[in-house]
Amino acid sequence: MMERQSLLRQIDRKVNELASAYASCHGLLLTEDDLKCALYRKLAEIPDLGEPLPTQDPHILAPRLHSELTWFDENNRLGIKPDLTILDPRDLWVGIGSGANVRLPSKGFRFDGEAVLFELKFVRNRNGLTQKAVDALSKDVMKIRRLFNKYERPGDREALLCYFVIFTRVSQVCPGFTALVSAEEAEPRFRFMVKSPDPCWTPCGSLGA
Numbered sequence: 001m002m003e004r005q006s007l008l009r010q011i012d013r014k015v016n017e018l019a020s021a022y023a024s025c026h027g028l029l030l031t032e033d034d035l036k037c038a039l040y041r042k043l044a045e046i047p048d049l050g051e052p053l054p055t056q057d058p059h060i061l062a063p064r065l066h067s068e069l070t071w072f073d074e075n076n077r078l079g080i081k082p083d084l085t086i087l088d089p090r091d092l093w094v095g096i097g098s099g100a101n102v103r104l105p106s107k108g109f110r111f112d113g114e115a116v117l118f119e120l121k122f123v124r125n126r127n128g129l130t131q132k133a134v135d136a137l138s139k140d141v142m143k144i145r146r147l148f149n150k151y152e153r154p155g156d157r158e159a160l161l162c163y164f165v166i167f168t169r170v171s172q173v174c175p176g177f178t179a180l181v182s183a184e185e186a187e188p189r190f191r192f193m194v195k196s197p198d199p200c201w202t203p204c205g206s207l208g209a
Contacts (some may be wrong), residue, residue, distance in 0.1 A: 019195035128172030
């Protein structure tokens with residue numbers, strides 16, 4: 001299994017590759033679903049993510065990369081759904097051959113273990129990252145904080161990590177966006193990557209890493 005820091009470096013590289021492709025072909029991404037599909041394809045190029053691995057179910061294999069997996073919230077409802085999730089199949093039950101002693105939730109699988117989550121935003125308006133985009137991103141940040149609070153393990157706060165990947169057509173950024181990201185970057189489990197094909201785009205600090 002790939003070491004965590006090596007995986008994160010490869011994720012960074014794949015996001016940057018997608019950003020370069022978008023800069024070369026502005027019609028590559030037209031919707032947020034386009035962004036999700038395109039990033040899924042890029043991440044699947046990482047060898048360790050595309051390789052099926054054993055699960056907790058005898059003779060059942062699963063890859064590490066998945067889309068739209070639901071997580072239980074603080075009220076034990078399936079109310080949190082990151083866009084993409086990278087997990088360890090060795091901590092996954094899918095209910096095939098598990099035996100009667102493994103109880104699965106209504107979503108049809110159970111997962112306990114480390115994960116890398118992705119929240120995606122595609123900003124296509126001509127005003128760039130406006131306060132409206134900031135408000136939407138703030139809701140995603142709060143959603144992931146709720147998930148972290150529920151699943152945090154004593155002594156292992158970094159079992160879960162979340163990428164916030166924002167692609168914007170134009171480079172204009174409102175002050176609220178810069179303030180939000182600057183405040184949240186103190187959280188080591190959050191990684192922000194902001195990309196634009198706009199030739200005037202100048203990333204600020206680690207925002208464009």
